[in-house]
Amino acid sequence: MKRPFLQSTLRELRLVVKAPRLWATFAAVVLIFWVTGPYGSAERLAVVPRLGFWLVLHAITWAIAIVSAVLANGLLRERVASGFVRMMIGAAVASLPIGLVTTAIGSATFSATPTAPGVMADIATGLFLSLLFCALTWMTMNTESMLELNGAGATATASDESGNRTSGDPVPNKDTGGIPLLLRLKPANRGLPLHLTVSDHYTEVTTTGGRELILLRFADALSELGPVPGLQVHRSHWVADAYVARLVRDNGRMTLLLGDGTEVPVSRTYAAAVRLRWG
Structure with missing residues (x-):
C-alpha cells in the first residue's frame, strides 16, 4: 500500500478512537450485555467473569x-461516492472474522466444541453487530456534518459555463453564519475562508482566523463555502477574491x-476564468 494511504487511514482511526461519544456508546453496550446476560451468559457466568467476558x-x-x-x-474512496456506503461495505466484510472470534471466545469460555451451525449463527450475529458498530462510527466521525444539516442548512452557489464551482456576488456576514464549512473547524479558526487546498484525502482550510486540516474531500469542501467570493483555479486549489494579491504570468504559465x-498554480482548465476575474 502507498504510504499516504496508510497515513490517512491512521489519521481516520485516531479521529475515531479519540471521540468520547464512541467510547460512551461502547461502555453503554457492554453494560447492557453485562446486566442482561444474553446467550445464557447470566446462568453460566458469575457477575465479575461475565463483565470480563463481554468487555473482551x-x-x-x-x-x-x-x-x-x-x-x-x-480503499473504495475513488469507486464509491458515499462514505457511509464505503464503511458499511467494510463492516459487512468484517462479519466473518467477528463471527469466528465470537465462536473462539465462546468456546474457550464455556468449554464448548464449535459446530458448523453455531459458527454460521455467530457470523450472522457478527454481521448485525458489525453494521451497528459501523453506523455508530460513522455518526461519530460526522457529528459536525449533522450539526450543519440541522442548523446551518444548505446554501446556494453558482457555476461557470464549464460547470466549475464559483461563488456568487453576495458577501457573507461577518459572523460567517452562512458558511457551513466553518462548522467543521475549531472555533479559533473560524473566519472568512481565504484558501482551500488538497492534502492527501484531507482539505487544508486557511481562513482569517487560522489554518486547519480537516477530513473532507475537496469537492465537498467547495460545496460548503456558501457565498464567499472566490474561484477554483486548479484541481487542488480554491482562493478567495480578497486573498489574491496579483496574477503572475511567466512564459505562458500563470500563478496567483x-x-x-x-504562489498557487493556475491550470489551463481555469485559465480563462482567472484572466477574466483577476487579469
Missing part, C-alpha cells in the same frame, strides 16, 4: 469492525500570488 468480546469485535470500515473507506506570499 466487545473490545475485539468493535476493533475489527472499526478497522475494517475505515480501511474500506480509504496570495496575501501570505504563497
Whole structure:
C-alpha cells in the first residue's frame, strides 16, 4: 500500500478512537450485555467473569469492525461516492472474522466444541453487530456534518459555463453564519475562508482566523463555502477574491500570488476564468 494511504487511514482511526461519544456508546453496550446476560451468559457466568467476558468480546469485535470500515473507506474512496456506503461495505466484510472470534471466545469460555451451525449463527450475529458498530462510527466521525444539516442548512452557489464551482456576488456576514464549512473547524479558526487546498484525502482550510486540516474531500469542501467570493483555479486549489494579491504570468504559465506570499498554480482548465476575474 502507498504510504499516504496508510497515513490517512491512521489519521481516520485516531479521529475515531479519540471521540468520547464512541467510547460512551461502547461502555453503554457492554453494560447492557453485562446486566442482561444474553446467550445464557447470566446462568453460566458469575457477575465479575461475565463483565470480563463481554468487555473482551466487545473490545475485539468493535476493533475489527472499526478497522475494517475505515480501511474500506480509504480503499473504495475513488469507486464509491458515499462514505457511509464505503464503511458499511467494510463492516459487512468484517462479519466473518467477528463471527469466528465470537465462536473462539465462546468456546474457550464455556468449554464448548464449535459446530458448523453455531459458527454460521455467530457470523450472522457478527454481521448485525458489525453494521451497528459501523453506523455508530460513522455518526461519530460526522457529528459536525449533522450539526450543519440541522442548523446551518444548505446554501446556494453558482457555476461557470464549464460547470466549475464559483461563488456568487453576495458577501457573507461577518459572523460567517452562512458558511457551513466553518462548522467543521475549531472555533479559533473560524473566519472568512481565504484558501482551500488538497492534502492527501484531507482539505487544508486557511481562513482569517487560522489554518486547519480537516477530513473532507475537496469537492465537498467547495460545496460548503456558501457565498464567499472566490474561484477554483486548479484541481487542488480554491482562493478567495480578497486573498489574491496579483496574477503572475511567466512564459505562458500563470500563478496567483496570495496575501501570505504563497504562489498557487493556475491550470489551463481555469485559465480563462482567472484572466477574466483577476487579469
